[in-house]
Amino acid sequence: MTMLSVQDLGVSIGPIAPLSGVSFQLERGEIIGIVGESGSGKSLTAMGIMGLLPLIGGQIDHGTVEFDGIELTGLSENEYRKLRGGRIGLITQNPMTSLDPLKKIGPQVDAVSRLHLGLDRAGAKARTVELLGDLRIPEPASIYHLYPHQMSGGMKQRIVIAMALGADPDLLIADEPTTALDVTVQAQIIRLLGDLVKQRDLSLVLITHDMSVVAQTCDKVMVMYAGTAVERGPVQDIFDNPKHPYTKALIGCIPHGLSETVRLKGIEGTVPGVAQYPSGCRFHPRCTIAEEVCTRNVPVFETGAKRAAACHFALEAAQ
Amino acid sequence: MILKYSIQRLLMIIPVSLAISVVIFLIVHLLPGDPIDNLIRVGSSPEDRIALTAKYGLDQSLFEQYFLWISQIMTGDFGQAIVLRRPVADLIAQNLPYSLQLGGLAFLFSSIVGLILGIVAWASQKTWGEQFVKGFILLGSTVPGFWLALLMILFFAVNLGWFPVSGARDWTALVLPVLTIGFGGIALVARVTRVALLEVGREDFITLLHAKGLSRPTILFRHLIPHALLPVVTILALRIGWILGGAVTVEFVFGRPGLGSLLIRALGQRDYPVVQGSLLMLALAVMIGTLIGDIAQAAMDPRIREATK
Amino acid sequence: MTSAVWNKLSGFAPFRAFSSAIGIVAGGFLILLLLVAFFAPWITPFDVAAQNLANANAAPGWPHIMGTDEFGRDVFSRVLYGARTSLSVSATAIAISVSVGMLLGAAAGYFGGLFERAVMTVVDLTWSFPDILIALIFVAIIGPGLTSTTFAIAIAYLAQFTRLTRAQIVRLKSETFVEATINLGATPAHVVLRHLLPNALAPVIVVGMLAVGDGIVLEATLGFFGLGAQPPTPSWGAMMSSGTAQLFISPWVIIYPGVAVAATVIAVNLFGDELVRALDIRDRVRS
Numbered sequence: 001m002t003m004l005s006v007q008d009l010g011v012s013i014g015p016i017a018p019l020s021g022v023s024f025q026l027e028r029g030e031i032i033g034i035v036g037e038s039g040s041g042k043s044l045t046a047m048g049i050m051g052l053l054p055l056i057g058g059q060i061d062h063g064t065v066e067f068d069g070i071e072l073t074g075l076s077e078n079e080y081r082k083l084r085g086g087r088i089g090l091i092t093q094n095p096m097t098s099l100d101p102l103k104k105i106g107p108q109v110d111a112v113s114r115l116h117l118g119l120d121r122a123g124a125k126a127r128t129v130e131l132l133g134d135l136r137i138p139e140p141a142s143i144y145h146l147y148p149h150q151m152s153g154g155m156k157q158r159i160v161i162a163m164a165l166g167a168d169p170d171l172l173i174a175d176e177p178t179t180a181l182d183v184t185v186q187a188q189i190i191r192l193l194g195d196l197v198k199q200r201d202l203s204l205v206l207i208t209h210d211m212s213v214v215a216q217t218c219d220k221v222m223v224m225y226a227g228t229a230v231e232r233g234p235v236q237d238i239f240d241n242p243k244h245p246y247t248k249a250l251i252g253c254i255p256h257g258l259s260e261t262v263r264l265k266g267i268e269g270t271v272p273g274v275a276q277y278p279s280g281c282r283f284h285p286r287c288t289i290a291e292e293v294c295t296r297n298v299p300v301f302e303t304g305a306k307r308a309a310a311c312h313f314a315l316e317a318a319q
Numbered sequence: 320m321i322l323k324y325s326i327q328r329l330l331m332i333i334p335v336s337l338a339i340s341v342v343i344f345l346i347v348h349l350l351p352g353d354p355i356d357n358l359i360r361v362g363s364s365p366e367d368r369i370a371l372t373a374k375y376g377l378d379q380s381l382f383e384q385y386f387l388w389i390s391q392i393m394t395g396d397f398g399q400a401i402v403l404r405r406p407v408a409d410l411i412a413q414n415l416p417y418s419l420q421l422g423g424l425a426f427l428f429s430s431i432v433g434l435i436l437g438i439v440a441w442a443s444q445k446t447w448g449e450q451f452v453k454g455f456i457l458l459g460s461t462v463p464g465f466w467l468a469l470l471m472i473l474f475f476a477v478n479l480g481w482f483p484v485s486g487a488r489d490w491t492a493l494v495l496p497v498l499t500i501g502f503g504g505i506a507l508v509a510r511v512t513r514v515a516l517l518e519v520g521r522e523d524f525i526t527l528l529h530a531k532g533l534s535r536p537t538i539l540f541r542h543l544i545p546h547a548l549l550p551v552v553t554i555l556a557l558r559i560g561w562i563l564g565g566a567v568t569v570e571f572v573f574g575r576p577g578l579g580s581l582l583i584r585a586l587g588q589r590d591y592p593v594v595q596g597s598l599l600m601l602a603l604a605v606m607i608g609t610l611i612g613d614i615a616q617a618a619m620d621p622r623i624r625e626a627t628k
Numbered sequence: 629m630t631s632a633v634w635n636k637l638s639g640f641a642p643f644r645a646f647s648s649a650i651g652i653v654a655g656g657f658l659i660l661l662l663l664v665a666f667f668a669p670w671i672t673p674f675d676v677a678a679q680n681l682a683n684a685n686a687a688p689g690w691p692h693i694m695g696t697d698e699f700g701r702d703v704f705s706r707v708l709y710g711a712r713t714s715l716s717v718s719a720t721a722i723a724i725s726v727s728v729g730m731l732l733g734a735a736a737g738y739f740g741g742l743f744e745r746a747v748m749t750v751v752d753l754t755w756s757f758p759d760i761l762i763a764l765i766f767v768a769i770i771g772p773g774l775t776s777t778t779f780a781i782a783i784a785y786l787a788q789f790t791r792l793t794r795a796q797i798v799r800l801k802s803e804t805f806v807e808a809t810i811n812l813g814a815t816p817a818h819v820v821l822r823h824l825l826p827n828a829l830a831p832v833i834v835v836g837m838l839a840v841g842d843g844i845v846l847e848a849t850l851g852f853f854g855l856g857a858q859p860p861t862p863s864w865g866a867m868m869s870s871g872t873a874q875l876f877i878s879p880w881v882i883i884y885p886g887v888a889v890a891a892t893v894i895a896v897n898l899f900g901d902e903l904v905r906a907l908d909i910r911d912r913v914r915s
Contacts, residue, residue, distance in 0.1 A: 050530055052526060052529055052530060055525075055526060055529060081532045081533075081534060082532065083532070084529070084530055084531065084532040085530060085531035085532030085533070086532055089530075090527065090530035092523055092526065092527050092530075093523075094523055097522060097523040097524060098523045098524050098527045099524055099527075100524050100528070100542050101524075101620075101621070101622060102542075102545055102546065102619065102620060102621065103542075111531060111533065112531050112532070115531070115532055115533065116532060147621040147622070147625075149621065149622050149625065150625070160527070163527070163531060166531070339753070346765065346769070349769055350768060350769050351769065351770075351771070457894060457897060457898070458890075458894070460897075461841065461845070461890060461893040461894050461897055462886075462890045462893075463845045463848050463849060463852075463886065463889055463890070464849075465848075465849055465852050465868070466848075466868065466882070466886035466889065466890070469868070469872065469875060469882050469886070470882075470883070470886070472875065473875060473876075473879050473882075477875075477876055557756050560756055560757060560758065561756075561758045564757070564758045564761045565758035565759075565760055565761065567758075567760060567761065567764070568760060568849055568852070568853075571853070572872075579761070582761070582764075583764065583853075586764065586765065586768040587768070598765075601757070601761070602753075602757075605753070605756050605757060608756070609756060
């Protein structure tokens with residue numbers, strides 16, 4: 001059963017168009033990884049699905065986002081609010097700044113179940129304490145009364161996850177959930193997310209810049225570059241047989257380490273900014289197999305197929 | 320915990336105000352001129368002068384005068400006004416209520432209206448509402464208070480005859496002074512509120528609150544405003560001395576009694592004990608303001624509470 | 629040709645403050661005001677001190693477009709001349725305040741320790757004390773007049789520049805280029821004067837410019853109390869002071885100098901904002 005279907009999504013912020021041509025599908029119980037360097041449009045994709053673009057002065061320019069049969073793009077703010085936090089949960093990148101520092105963490109988690117499940121104060125508290133326990137937080141009943149600054153980064157990220165799970169959602173969107181954490185904690189959080197998907201039969205959009213995380217956890221993957229999707233497919237296929245030169249380079253980089261800069265050492269040049277997107281295929285200035293056609297024509301990214309690669313030479317590259 | 324912190328901070332006022340009392344004492348005795356000049360009648364002899372100087376202890380060394388003064392204050396005695404010939408404590412007690420009345424009302428008025436305007440400006444970004452508040456902030460923080468007071472008198476008191484021109488007879492005499500001080504106060508509070516809201520609004524946790532499905536009003540009232548209040552409370556607390564003493568221009572224009580007026584009059588007459596007494600009161604007000612601000616910060620922000628443990 | 633000149637000028641950061649409509653209007657007004665202040669003795673239509681009791685308290689009209697005061701003196705001429713008094717007093721005062729404040733703040737920030745604590749305690753105390761009271765007390769000590777007004781304003785704003793400079797120095801001190809200079813064996817004086825102060829300069833200058841606006845208000849207030857410029861020298865504050873008695877007879881004697889003060893301070897603030905934007909120092913002008 002299809003949980004989320006994004007077709008040719010494009011985003012504009014004022015006169016600029018930082019995101020276009022994003023398409024993927026996600027079934028119940030599946031994890032899709034969205035990978036790319038910073039500035040590739042991963043977070044904008046997440047904000048677009050959550051309907052939070054107005055917060056940064058942006059809007060969905062074209063394309064459709066269908067969640068469990070509901071078309072989200074035309075939804076009123078009130079209808080959207082019921083889904084947000086209720087059926088779709090968001091996990092943000094930096095747990096240090098994602099909790100209100102003036103409020104105790106317990107009530108911050110309570111807010112979700114009280115709003116979406118209509119629980120009373122006591123019911124919400126009981127649910128929160130149970131949730132914290134499920135997330136392997138020790139002594140949840142006393143943790144409930146702490147303020148964010150009294151907790152470690154890993155603990156805070158679990159609180160953020162608890163908030164996302166507060167109303168038993170069907171879909172989780174995790175935007176680089178481990179980037180700001182210590183390496184050892186990163187692995188725990190990723191494992192926790194994987195377990196949650198299995199136990200609760202969730203769907204998860206996992207945004208990351210780390211190909212090795214994708215390899216360990218995801219069923220599908222979509223690779224993004226300079227504000228557009230370049231390749232998509234089942235994880236196994238992509239790793240065994242990458243069709244886009246950028247994907248190939250990304251995979252080739254894995255053994256070099258974890259940090260973004262080291263990992264991408266294999267690709268010459270840098271990701272262009274929104275104002276300097278090249279004509280034709282946006283990857284062509286850094287591509288080793290680019291030809292004249294790449295500077296002129298934008299390669300097609302198939303929306304429906306299981307496998308897609310936005311490259312004029314995708315087939316050749318595959319063979 | 321807050322209580323313990325408050326008591327600690329309260330005790331800190333004692334050494335600081337002692338230090339301030341020395342500074343005030345020195346400043347006052349640096350003033351050229353002699354209060355006795357104002358007391359000497361035409362034709363009185365040099366002996367009279369010496370007698371008067373001795374009567375007010377002005378013939379003693381600065382050191383002795385200071386200790387006499389400070390030990391009297393410990394017992395609540397601010398000394399005797401030389402020119403006005405009354406206990407300084409009486410003069411202060413007579414003038415302080417007027418300052419508190421005007422200052423308190425102006426304070427409430429500026430905080431409430433300023434907060435509302437700041438929130439309006441934030442909520443109406445990129446529309447005429449924001450432009451209006453920004454214009455008001457610019458005017459309120461630049462127009463000289465005494466000039467505004469004069470215009471108010473001209474328009475509301477003379478042309479329309481709604482309020483008295485001057486004095487402090489009843490509440491109607493308070494309206495124009497409160498409006499005058501409020502004009503600048505509102506601008507200050509509105510500016511701080513607006514900037515604070517804009518800054519907090521960019522924080523990650525606000526995005527996450529939206530992602531939880533909370534409505535905009537809930538986010539504004541439960542989360543944004545408490546954060547915006549932190550700097551507003553600090554600035555308001557710092558302004559308590561400002562409102563009590565800085566009201567001097569407005570008191571002057573409207574012919575109102577008050578601490579500021581008392582100080583200015585005493586400065587002109589070189590009435591040392593009165594100048595000392597009213598300056599000390601103002602310094603105390605400033606310190607209490609800072610204290611209230613710090614305690615309010617600790618009460619509102621758990622991170623500061625932690626740091627003060 | 630003109631475009632080449634423009635390119636050259638726009639390369640100079642402060643000039644970019646003129647790139648918006650507000651910047652042009654506010655900056656243009658200030659330049660005009662400076663010219664008026666400078667050439668005041670030659671351009672006022674009437675003698676600022678010439679009394680004409682037969683024509684006292686005349687309403688605005690021709691030839692006295694802003695009317696006359698209780699001595700029959702031309703208000704418009706006096707407003708023009710008042711710009712000279714107000715601007716020079718305020719600018720001189722702030723220049724003193726900035727120089728002394730920068731030295732104090734730099735010393736406090738650089739040396740730290742007990743010296744810093746002593747300086748900052750005094751500074752914080754005066755900072756939370758109403759500036760008008762500080763100025764009034766100071767004028768009471770050394771007597772009324774333009775010189776004491778200038779020093780009173782300088783002292784009233786000293787705390788602000790000391791705080792600001794110290795904040796800049798403390799921030800800069802931790803940056804690598806300063807550490808590197810110290811490691812290379814530079815003396816403290818060299819580090820402060822050649823490296824720290826020049827870097828702290830831009831925000832201090834801009835805040836100083838904004839303070840000239842506040843200084844004009846303070847000068848007017850002291851003048852209003854009769855403690856600033858002494859007659860017959862026209863200053864905006866002194867004009868309003870003598871005008872109070874005539875408030876109900878000839879309000880224009882009060883209104884026009886006040887408009888001049890308000891317009892000048894607003895122009896200073898608007899242009900200051902544009903300057904902050906042009907120099908990109910928004911985060912640094914707060915102390």
